[in-house]
Amino acid sequence: MGTAERKIKEKEELRELILKSARKLFVENGVAQTTIRSIAKNIDYSIGTVYLYFKDKNAILNELHTQGFSELGRQFKVLAEVEDPMERLIAMGRIYLRFAVENPEMYELMFTLKAPMEVLNEAKDKEWNEGQSAFGVLKTTVDQCMARKHFQGHRLEPLTFMIWGLVHGMCSLHISDRANGVKLHDAAGIVQAGYEEFLKILKKL
Amino acid sequence: MGTAERKIKEKEELRELILKSARKLFVENGVAQTTIRSIAKNIDYSIGTVYLYFKDKNAILNELHTQGFSELGRQFKVLAEVEDPMERLIAMGRIYLRFAVENPEMYELMFTLKAPMEVLNEAKDKEWNEGQSAFGVLKTTVDQCMARKHFQGHRLEPLTFMIWGLVHGMCSLHISDRANGVKLHDAAGIVQAGYEEFLKILKKL
DNA sequence: CAAATTAAATGAACATTGTTCATTTATGCA
DNA sequence: TGCATAAATGAACAATGTTCATTTAATTTG
Numbered sequence: 001m002g003t004a005e006r007k008i009k010e011k012e013e014l015r016e017l018i019l020k021s022a023r024k025l026f027v028e029n030g031v032a033q034t035t036i037r038s039i040a041k042n043i044d045y046s047i048g049t050v051y052l053y054f055k056d057k058n059a060i061l062n063e064l065h066t067q068g069f070s071e072l073g074r075q076f077k078v079l080a081e082v083e084d085p086m087e088r089l090i091a092m093g094r095i096y097l098r099f100a101v102e103n104p105e106m107y108e109l110m111f112t113l114k115a116p117m118e119v120l121n122e123a124k125d126k127e128w129n130e131g132q133s134a135f136g137v138l139k140t141t142v143d144q145c146m147a148r149k150h151f152q153g154h155r156l157e158p159l160t161f162m163i164w165g166l167v168h169g170m171c172s173l174h175i176s177d178r179a180n181g182v183k184l185h186d187a188a189g190i191v192q193a194g195y196e197e198f199l200k201i202l203k204k205l
Numbered sequence: 206m207g208t209a210e211r212k213i214k215e216k217e218e219l220r221e222l223i224l225k226s227a228r229k230l231f232v233e234n235g236v237a238q239t240t241i242r243s244i245a246k247n248i249d250y251s252i253g254t255v256y257l258y259f260k261d262k263n264a265i266l267n268e269l270h271t272q273g274f275s276e277l278g279r280q281f282k283v284l285a286e287v288e289d290p291m292e293r294l295i296a297m298g299r300i301y302l303r304f305a306v307e308n309p310e311m312y313e314l315m316f317t318l319k320a321p322m323e324v325l326n327e328a329k330d331k332e333w334n335e336g337q338s339a340f341g342v343l344k345t346t347v348d349q350c351m352a353r354k355h356f357q358g359h360r361l362e363p364l365t366f367m368i369w370g371l372v373h374g375m376c377s378l379h380i381s382d383r384a385n386g387v388k389l390h391d392a393a394g395i396v397q398a399g400y401e402e403f404l405k406i407l408k409k410l
Numbered sequence: 411c412a413a414a415t416t417a418a419a420t421g422a423a424c425a426t427t428g429t430t431c432a433t434t435t436a437t438g439c440a
Numbered sequence: 441t442g443c444a445t446a447a448a449t450g451a452a453c454a455a456t457g458t459t460c461a462t463t464t465a466a467t468t469t470g
Contacts, residue, residue, distance in 0.1 A: 007446085035426080037427080048430085048431085051428095056428075057429090111383055112381050117381075117382050117383075128386055135387060154402055155402065161387055161398070162403055164378070165373075165375035166374055169370030172317070172377050173369070176319065181332070181336045182362060193360070194363045194364075194366040194367035195367070198367055200358060204409060204410075205409075240456060241456080242457090252421070253421065254418080254419055254420075256458070261458075
């Protein structure tokens with residue numbers, strides 16, 4: 001069945017095209033400003049066609065949110081070369097920060113917006129795998145740091161959450177425009193500067 | 206002119222009524238689910254009346270966002286009694302965390318949602334006073350800690366931003382439903398637990 | 411106090427959105 | 441070529457933010 005295979009491939013290609021278009025518009029104009037109509041228009045298909053490939057707008061958001069985690073994970077790949085877990089932890093934070101600052105719309109989709117998570121809420125027993133595995137990677141690294149006698153007296157899970165929160169919080173304040181009041185630095189600079197302070201603390205732990 | 210005064214007061218009262226209704230609906234059903242229509246219906250006025258008192262929906266969001274800062278500021282009042290700046294810093298964090306966990310919708314309005322900030326973007330040279338003064342309070346406390354030889358080798362502004370980010374980040378992850386994957390604790394518990402880890406670190410600085 | 415003027419309130423109407431679905435068009439097969 | 445299936449369409453609906461001509465109420469004035 002050569003034709004059947006081709007059709008499946010074609011369907012997959014259109015699906016990808018929709019996602020690509022959606023993403024482009026998100027990045028250019030923001031998630032809120034991107035409508036199903038604008039996505040459809042962008043690829044010269046009708047509104048209805050988009051709904052043939054995605055249940056609703058949230059499904060698109062969720063898919064892109066997953067793509068975001070794939071990309072962040074890809075950027076994390078270089079960390080495998082870093083032997084020392086503490087160094088790896090530090091490098092991981094840097095990559096995370098850079099990703100957030102360079103891809104604010106994607107970051108919002110991944111860590112802030114409720115919409116992409118509603119897909120999970122609808123289907124019972126669905127879990128946020130992306131987040132859990134990302135958290136798992138961080139936790140493993142922190143655990144390895146602890147094995148080397150760092151973070152003595154700390155509890156693994158809450159400490160990991162705190163570190164995640166620290167990095168996420170600075171990104172989040174920056175992206176939601178709340179870090180503007182801190183004027184001594186350019187918008188993205190304060191995030192980096194804040195991280196440097198964290199590193200000074202890390203050295204002591 | 207007694208009548209003129211009364212009219213001004215009446216106008217102010219209806220304005221407050223709209224805000225009160227809006228806030229009630231926000232807290233009950235979430236910001237996204239609260240429409241101008243539902244606000245109007247809730248107080249038995251027409252849609253148009255709401256627009257007589259507020260330019261648009263963002264103006265209502267902005268006003269409530271400001272109310273949120275007033276309330277958080279009120280809760281911070283007890284901190285005046287805490288002499289030691291480090292203790293004060295710790296207590297401030299606790300109050301902040303509790304406020305966020307107890308008032309998630311308000312917190313989102315204050316620190317996450319873009320809409321209430323758009324009011325500022327429209328009018329040039331307007332600043333985010335609420336955020337800046339809140340940041341200022343935190344900065345002053347950190348500065349006093351530094352005067353007592355804590356945080357040696359750190360820079361005031363970036364360190365303050367880092368601490369704010371740390372606390373905000375955990376709240377933000379919790380509220381946006383991203384802390385669910387961390388299963389060993391109940392939803393709000395992980396935020397507290399994370400903060401405890403931060404305190405362990407603080408003791409050493 | 412009645413008429414006129416001003417202020418306040420109304421809700422129909424519009425534009426924009428997400429979403430659905432009966433209809434049309436294209437495609438693959440006998 | 442005709443038929444059955446798949447894909448695509450876009451009109452139409454409901455919900456939303458917003459506007460504005462009209463109505464209603466209140467106040468002032470002669």
